Amino acid sequence: MKRIFGAKNNKEPPPSIQDASDRINKRGESVEDKVKRLDAELCKYKEQIKRTRPGPAQEAVKARAMRVLKQKKMYEGQRDMLYNQTFNLDQVSFAAEGLKDAQQTMTALKSANKELKGMMKTVKIQDIDNLQDEMMDLMDVSSEIQETLGRSYNVPDDIDEDDLMGELDALEADMGNETEADGVPSYLQPDKEPDLDDELNLPPAPTGAPSGRPQAEDEWGLPAVPRASLRG
DSSP states (O other): OHHHHOOOOOOOOOOOHHHHHHHHHHHHHHHHHHHHHHHHHHHHHHHHHHHSOTTHHHHHHHHHHHHHHHHHHHHHHHHHHHHHHHHHHHHHHHHHHHHHHHHHHHHHHHHHHHHHHHHHHHOOHHHHHHHHHHHHHHHHHHHHHHHHHTOOSSSOTTOOHHHHHHHHHHHHHHHHOBOTTTOOBGGGSOOOOOOHHHHHTOOOOOOSOTTSSOOOBOTTSSBOOOOOOOOO
16 A cells, blocks of 8 residues: 555654754854854964074964865854844744734634623613612602601791791890890890889998997907906
8 A cells, every 4th residue: 555655754843943943052052162263263274474584484374274264264154144033033023923922812802802892782872861860759758757867856836927027137136235245145245123211212221339429449350348347
């Protein structure tokens, strides 16, 4: 069967962008190490040229230095090319990551939109308006109940408003007749009782001594006590 249809080729999956970038970076690091070694060798040749007198020996050192310099230039070109490839791969990687983020964002938005549509089906504006109207009616009924419960039972309902206004005017007029001395309204001032002595026309109380003689007083203003006479 394999001879007729052929064997199935097990192909390896293509390398990812990250794998390719890592591989190129390793090559770039290897080339960079070679450039550093060539720089060190060129420095050594420069010192030899300075110490060597002009002649065949110096020319030979210069020839080796030129060969090393050419190698360095070649490796630097390869290094720059690898760095450019790495830069391009990084740009592609950034673009791919951006597209993945955009896809995830779109998926999340679609899911949220679907959920919102399902929620909006259960919430209707008319139901909210009806609920608000019912709440307002309940609040009105509650206010009426509170007013009924707070009604005073001591005030009769058959009182004439004209009589109440008359009493209120009389109270205001009475409060306006305050005394200037103490500022107390007349209805709060004590009643003035008549003098009973004036009404009965009684004579004033005697102030002198009973015998008609002035009575002696002691040092405190009290009647002096008479002293008994001493017999010899």
